[in-house]
Amino acid sequence: MEYRITLPEFDGPLDLLLHLIKQSDINICDISIVDITKQYLDYIERMEEMNLDIASEYLVMAAELVEMKSRVLLPVEEEEEEEEDPREELIHRLLEYQAYKESTSIFKELEQERKEVFTKEPSDLLEFSDTNTKQDYGISLEDLLAAFQKFLDSKEFQKPLHTKVANQEYSVGRRCLEIRDILRKKKRISFEDLFEIPTREYVVVTLLAILSMSKKQEIQIEQTKNFDNIIIEEKRDNA
Numbered sequence: 001m002e003y004r005i006t007l008p009e010f011d012g013p014l015d016l017l018l019h020l021i022k023q024s025d026i027n028i029c030d031i032s033i034v035d036i037t038k039q040y041l042d043y044i045e046r047m048e049e050m051n052l053d054i055a056s057e058y059l060v061m062a063a064e065l066v067e068m069k070s071r072v073l074l075p076v077e078e079e080e081e082e083e084e085d086p087r088e089e090l091i092h093r094l095l096e097y098q099a100y101k102e103s104t105s106i107f108k109e110l111e112q113e114r115k116e117v118f119t120k121e122p123s124d125l126l127e128f129s130d131t132n133t134k135q136d137y138g139i140s141l142e143d144l145l146a147a148f149q150k151f152l153d154s155k156e157f158q159k160p161l162h163t164k165v166a167n168q169e170y171s172v173g174r175r176c177l178e179i180r181d182i183l184r185k186k187k188r189i190s191f192e193d194l195f196e197i198p199t200r201e202y203v204v205v206t207l208l209a210i211l212s213m214s215k216k217q218e219i220q221i222e223q224t225k226n227f228d229n230i231i232i233e234e235k236r237d238n239a
Contacts, residue, residue: 013061014097016043021094028094033072033087037065064090141211144191144221147230148207151192170202175209176218179232183219188233191221 010016020039021028044062047054068086182189194210195203210232213219222231 011101013040013058014094015101016040016058017061017094018098018101028098029091031087031091031094033065033068033090037069040065143223144210144214144230147191151195152203170205172205172208172212175205176213179206179209179213180218183232183234188231191230191232194232 010019017036017040018028020036020043021031024035024039041062044054044058068090071086179194182194191210194206197203210219214221218235219232220235222233223229
């Protein structure tokens, strides 16, 4: 019976070294060049026994580890200047590689999450837009309300009125009928001319009637240029 050993795949010699360090349950900064070199060479030997192709980069790392090991084992003469620890460069490379590897795993998780999200092309929502807030002739609801506020400021409705006016109830429906009658006779009229009775109730009802008729497209509102008088007239395409 044939017995096969499957070795894990690594992204390079540094990845293999991290694996060996993790197996030894030691901190990267506490690695022993002698021990890690032995483990690394043993692993390479096992790969050769299994007739696995060994990339040149693994062999280069093996040579570097042997060279570091020899520097550690060679006796140091007292008069010689103290050399740098051969482990420092390797530890630095391992820590840097570990940081990149951890970052890569995070990106892979984000990539996997993104694969589970489905998007669609932007839809054209113009058909659902509220055409009542914008007239065909460039008058928006904001423009109309600004003109209304300007009218209130000019007439100073906030001040007490000295003119005695008979109390008369007005409804939006009744005011709409009156505006239709005015437009049938005059065809067009200035926005401000519709507020002939200087009472708050009348002014509010008139504004609501204009907005209601605009919403039903019974009237059209025009303004030749910015800040010019607003003109109201019958809808031209109405029979």
